[in-house]
Amino acid sequence: MSELERDPVFGAVARQLCARGDASPGCESPPPYASVNCRAGVVPAGERAVLEEHGVRLLPLGSSTAPWPEEFAAAVDRERMEQAARSSACAAALLAASDAAAAQRAAPRIQGVVNVTPDSFSDGGRCFDPARAIEHGLALAAEGADFLDVGAESTRPGATPVSVEEELARAIPVVAGLARQVAIPISIDTTKAAVARAALAAGARIVNDVSAGTQDPGMLGVVAERRAGYVAMHRRGDPRTMQTAPAYGDVVAEVLEFLRERCFRALAAGVPRETLWVDPGIGFGKTLAHNLELLRRLQELRSLGLPILLGVSRKSFIREITGADTPPAGRIGGTAAAVALGVVGGAEILRVHDVAVMREAALVAREIASC
Ligand code: PMM
Numbered sequence: 001m002s003e004l005e006r007d008p009v010f011g012a013v014a015r016q017l018c019a020r021g022d023a024s025p026g027c028e029s030p031p032p033y034a035s036v037n038c039r040a041g042v043v044p045a046g047e048r049a050v051l052e053e054h055g056v057r058l059l060p061l062g063s064s065t066a067p068w069p070e071e072f073a074a075a076v077d078r079e080r081m082e083q084a085a086r087s088s089a090c091a092a093a094l095l096a097a098s099d100a101a102a103a104q105r106a107a108p109r110i111q112g113v114v115n116v117t118p119d120s121f122s123d124g125g126r127c128f129d130p131a132r133a134i135e136h137g138l139a140l141a142a143e144g145a146d147f148l149d150v151g152a153e154s155t156r157p158g159a160t161p162v163s164v165e166e167e168l169a170r171a172i173p174v175v176a177g178l179a180r181q182v183a184i185p186i187s188i189d190t191t192k193a194a195v196a197r198a199a200l201a202a203g204a205r206i207v208n209d210v211s212a213g214t215q216d217p218g219m220l221g222v223v224a225e226r227r228a229g230y231v232a233m234h235r236r237g238d239p240r241t242m243q244t245a246p247a248y249g250d251v252v253a254e255v256l257e258f259l260r261e262r263c264f265r266a267l268a269a270g271v272p273r274e275t276l277w278v279d280p281g282i283g284f285g286k287t288l289a290h291n292l293e294l295l296r297r298l299q300e301l302r303s304l305g306l307p308i309l310l311g312v313s314r315k316s317f318i319r320e321i322t323g324a325d326t327p328p329a330g331r332i333g334g335t336a337a338a339v340a341l342g343v344v345g346g347a348e349i350l351r352v353h354d355v356a357v358m359r360e361a362a363l364v365a366r367e368i369a370s371c
Contacts, residue, residue: 043090044090050090050091051088051090051091053084054091056091056094081095082095096305107363108343108348109147110145110147110349110352111351112143112355113140113151113313113353114133114148114149114151116128116150116151116170117151117153118154130174134181138182141182143359148185148187149186149187151188152190153167157283159240161239167190167192168195171188172198175204176202176203185206186199186203186204187205187208187229188206188208190208191209191210191216192215192219196219196222196223200222200226200228204228206228207222207228208231209233210235210281211233212232212235212262213232213265213266220271224270227272229276230275231277231279232259232262232263232278232279233279233281233311234259234279234280235285236284236285243285246287251286251294252301255280255281255294256301259280259301263278276306277306277348279308282312283311283315283317296345297345298342298347299346301346302346307349309350310339310342310349310350313335313339313350314331314353315331315335318335332354332357335352339358339361339365340361340362340365343366
């Protein structure tokens, strides 16, 4: 058994979590009766008995056709599961995964982007001046953003890295200024532990790390120590190299495996599971075909049982589809389409530049999808 499979959350149960309310004729347990698909041997016999006693039936992997954890969340009897969780680690893990799945049914949340860079592709340095960046963040909050994401190093393909000193000088006054004036949580978009630490001290509450901890070995420790939220995003290579002929066998499986491994590392470093989000990293080391495949099969990432953050806003895959030479700020229709389908695919947090419009798109998509 791998290290991951032994982990109570990502392992035996949540990894295979793939459940449905059981409507089979002849089922004697009182409804609701929830089934979980589980590979043979991963749940110890003693735990299996406790689960069955409390209304959860373990089925062999592949014997159920309804694959998503929220169906388990809807079918499970919470009170009985809480009882089971007292004597079964598997039941506790299932309950945690089921809660995460239930949270995913809640309204999508919008993260507004504040780039304090001279060279971001999406807004071309509009907010490089700290006072303008703060003003922009306040405007996004007024438009209804649930979070603000402050970034001071461009991640666009070909971007040159900036030093820690430069990134601190750009980001910290903006984080501090916004934290004094808005009640919504602020995330710092950085791959550097020193920047994350300073931003958390200045009032940020979440670290958005597009390298998922692969760039700076100190990052996960800082996040755990400060009990901050953490976004682990998938990317291949770094901004200088990532668009040089990216290749995958199965892009979704590879992104999923990467995120699973990175989240496991975050958990091992002491980052609480409740504060982890995952992100497939649209446009980061991916061709148009890879981006489309990830968006089409986004729901497969839900098997991690963690909220999915999706960043599609104004990205160049939209231009590649439309062929229109519109500047990034004009890609609103394409962004709204991708946001709407992302919500249907299970994205819970949408990272966008145009908060009010995308909030509307996300809410309408959510409502239609949950009918
Ligand atoms: N995209 C950009 C920057 N940071 N962070 C996350 N988690 N996900 C993304 O997709 C993402 C990101 C690049 O876009 P920008 O230049 O508009 O910030």
